[in-house]
Amino acid sequence: MIAMGFLDFETQQRVYYERIEGEAERPCLVFLHEGLGCVSQWSGFPHRLCQRTGCPGLLYDRLGHGLSSPLGGGRGNGYLHACGLSELPKVLEGLIPGQRFILVGHSDGGSISLIYAAEQPSLLVGVVTIAAHVLVEQETVDGVIEAQRAWDRGKLKKGLARLHGDKAEALFRAWADIWTSPSFRTWSIVDRLPAIVAPLLVLQGRNDQYGTAAQVDAIVASAGGPVTPLLLEDCGHAPHLDFPELALDLTACFVNRVAR
Numbered sequence: 001m002i003a004m005g006f007l008d009f010e011t012q013q014r015v016y017y018e019r020i021e022g023e024a025e026r027p028c029l030v031f032l033h034e035g036l037g038c039v040s041q042w043s044g045f046p047h048r049l050c051q052r053t054g055c056p057g058l059l060y061d062r063l064g065h066g067l068s069s070p071l072g073g074g075r076g077n078g079y080l081h082a083c084g085l086s087e088l089p090k091v092l093e094g095l096i097p098g099q100r101f102i103l104v105g106h107s108d109g110g111s112i113s114l115i116y117a118a119e120q121p122s123l124l125v126g127v128v129t130i131a132a133h134v135l136v137e138q139e140t141v142d143g144v145i146e147a148q149r150a151w152d153r154g155k156l157k158k159g160l161a162r163l164h165g166d167k168a169e170a171l172f173r174a175w176a177d178i179w180t181s182p183s184f185r186t187w188s189i190v191d192r193l194p195a196i197v198a199p200l201l202v203l204q205g206r207n208d209q210y211g212t213a214a215q216v217d218a219i220v221a222s223a224g225g226p227v228t229p230l231l232l233e234d235c236g237h238a239p240h241l242d243f244p245e246l247a248l249d250l251t252a253c254f255v256n257r258v259a260r
Contacts, residue, residue, distance in 0.1 A: 002047075006067075007060070007094045015060050015091060016067035020047055022056030027100040027125045027259050030092070031059045032109030034131075034238075035175045038066030038163050045240045045248065046104075052252040055102070055259065060091055064174070070167050075178045077187055080108060084115030099123065102255060106130040107210070107237065111189060114219075117200075118192040126199040126258035128251055131208055131237050134218050135188040136179070143210040143237075144179040151176070193222035200227045201254040205235030205242060228254065 002021075006014040018039055022028070031046050033039065039059045050057040062083060064071035092101065102125050105113035110132025117127050133140065150156050151172055160168040178184055202219050204211070216229045230250060232239050240247040 007091060009090060013063055013069035015063065015069070015087075017058060017060040017091070017095060019095070020050045020057035020059075022050050023054040024056075026053065026055040027102050027255075028096050029053070029055045029057045029255065030096075030101050030103050031057065032088070032103065032105035032112050033059075033062070033065065034107035034109055035179075036160060036163075036172065037106065037109070040066065041163060042106075043241060043244075045244060048244075048248055049104070049251055049255070052248060053255045053259065055255060058091075058095060058101075060095075062087060064164075064167060064171050066164060071170060071174055075174045077178070077181075077184055079178065080111050080189075081115055083108075084112040085119070088112060088116050100125050102126045102128065102258065104128040104130070104251070105132060106240070107132065114196065115189055115192060117198050118189075118195040120195060120197055124198050126201070126254065127196070128201045128203070128254060129219070130203045130239055130247075131205065131211065132202070132215065132219070133211055134190050134193065134215055136185050137211055137214060139208075139212055140210050141180055141185075144176055146209070148176050148180070190218050190222050193219060194224045196223050197225040199225055199254075199258050201251065202227060202229045203232065203239050203247065203250065204230075205232050205237060205239050207235060208237045210237050 003019045008014050038061045046057050061068040063069055100123050103113040110129035113127050164171055202216050204216050220227050220229050235242045
């Protein structure tokens, strides 16, 4: 059973969310989408993971994405920190107050999850990152530049418009502009990783067009708690879509272990 709704912020902005039923005593799986994603882009992965583990689930569109309110402008170098330290806590407090939870974040969503986890919230049980970034590599910038070329050719516009409506172009420009900005080249959250004590499952495709194994290596070397790293062969930026059964098995095993 899925419940849908909007969470209103004091800023008169609203965030769209979906909730998946599960067992009350199990931690809630909170899914954070990628930089150009939204709730619907996760496909069936969250629902299948909740069914496999018995956990309830929460998905939401960050501001500027999907059915949530538009962005108020461009993005600065601290936009991921704002998502992790301001927006995410509001969503958790507004929708699952007092409930244990596990963060499952893809790409930007994975980075946001790590930023939040570094605050050592007492109710956080574990974190699953899928193709998370903890630093900016040349491969990251090259991947975004190629996405810009695809946008200019009209290849991405229709698909993103289906996900984000009339917010699609503003969202794409904000995402592409910040990741290709010279001032963003030094962005890193490696210094925050030692503060993370929650168990981490770190998934990444070996053929990820937006990053290399250096992202995984940095998390393993710097995180303050236990880390399970998994690099998947012949896999791109979205392991849960490229290899859904394998990603489901690996993630469910982790969730069941840390949820005890």
